[in-house]
Amino acid sequence: MDNKFSLYKTMLLIRRFEERLLSEFSTGKLVGTTHAYTGQEADAAGIFSVTKPEDVVFSNHRCHGHFLAYGGEPYRLAAELMGRATGLVGGRGGSQHIHWRNFYSNGIQGGIVPVATGMALAEKIRATGKITLVFIGDGTLGEGALYESLNIAALWKLPILLVLEDNRYAQTTPVEKGVAGSMSGRFAAFGIPVWERDTTDVLDIQSAAEETVRAVRSGAGPACLILHTYRFSAHSKGDDPRLPDELARIRQYDPLTVHGARLTAEECTKAESEVTAVINDAFRRAEADPFPMLSPEH
């Protein structure tokens, strides 16, 4: 598939999936909470366009976009979010605790980083050639386990790519109130090379990701990709202290608009109809699936 169209379609799939998800809460088909990836789609689409299917991925609470860009099935994710037995993990994990093939996620800030570091170590010991990606955010920079892991990953030259998606807010706390000093300097202090981009243009992100992935795959050790981006929706559902002005202003960075300008109207329409069909099918099938029951032996 054409690279430009493919990137657009991946971003659109994430956007429409997350929008559908948020709307289904009001219908009562979804319980619990979710952390929408809207606004950040270019990060996942760009990065997963340059990784290999066998690479290992550890994602966080905001994992749907990563999962869909990784190639995960929207139906299995929708079923998990609806608490169905056919969900990715049978309804046991829900939104932030999913696993499929080499994709893992957990809802603990910071704690996922040493786990991903160990995965990278395992792949290095077994000489599989796989690299490990771990997704963190600006909020994760407050967690000590991150820095313990950076030290170990650098000491042992582990094949791990740390993707720091700075969406400028840790839940409701702006970066100015949560992160002192330099983001890139944190990684540089451990001798970890940093690629940093302040963009929502998926082509820029793709080229930066391509360079970082190549660096990690070369065996030189860890690398970090810092992507400054924008989160369009609330942290989860209702917790958004930002004023309407700010929310309107950041829409100018909508990655779908930025990249969509490179596509023809026909291509955009084609992507829209294909994505709509996939999502409708995913939610329709998931909704018909049974709820899981606790077995006598658990």
Add this chain to the structure above:
Amino acid sequence: MNTVLDRLNFALHHAMETDERVTILGEDILDPYGGAFKVTRGLSTKFPMRVLTTPISEAAIVGVANGMALRGLRPVVEIMFGDFITLIADQLVNHASKFRWMYNDQVRVPVVVRAPMGGRRGYGPTHSQSLEKMFLGVPGLKVVAPNSLGDPAELLAAAIADDDPVLFVEHKLLYTRPLLEPGKGDLIEFQVEKTGDAYPAFMLRPADSARLTIACYGYNFEYARAAALDLLMEHEIFVEIVLFSQLSPFDLEPVFSSLARTRKLLTVEEGTLSLGWGAEVAARAVERMDGLRIRRVAALDLPVANAKSLEDAILPSVQDIINAALSLVL
């Protein structure tokens, strides 16, 4: 003569020789130092690529081990002092113990975390504790403790072979203890049986009908045995001892069968008294059978002091066990 330390060291050597997935991580574990308590000595010389000395980063080390386990290896982590397991709580509670179940049984997490626990060496409040009780009852996490009666090598081998995470609690004073042999030494007074589990419980029954049951684990078996012999020699009171290797999840059938005979339970542990292992054993016992009498012997609810006079007063002693036993039967 084989000590507990020898057997644990042998188990690590044997595991590394027979299973290339086994990797050891910990602080200061390389030869010639060989670890703070020498349990890992010789390993880095024989397997230099698979014995990884780490920065002082307990949380990250256990996290790294979790990731290795998820990707097909069998890591064994040494936490230098068991007191430091507070630093790995997140990795044990929110990661290691969760993955298998929350990923719908699609993964296994074969991690062993070894932690030297316990006091009586004058190390003071942050290097003498028995903190294992904080990790009892965590779904998906097994807590196991060796003793001088079972073979610690077999127990550690079982933990390494386990597909689920195991917190392996080694009392520091146990290391230099020789292994006991049934029918010899002070065990001559007991008939010893053990369960067929990977982490077996041992039932010690005296020649005559016992008047109480002592439940214990780890190093406190040494104290329980000394107390039982004193009760026999000085007071002609026969005691059954149930010695556990697995502390959590709780399988207390061996205690229940002993209590069916004695109706009196005494639990012994070195952790603090309140909300401890003994409290859960006692609760389950009274849920199972009526008319029991119960006492718990444990440390006072205080930090473990440095001065020997204070430490001795805070940690449970043989005399504490004897006194509690007498209060149950007299």
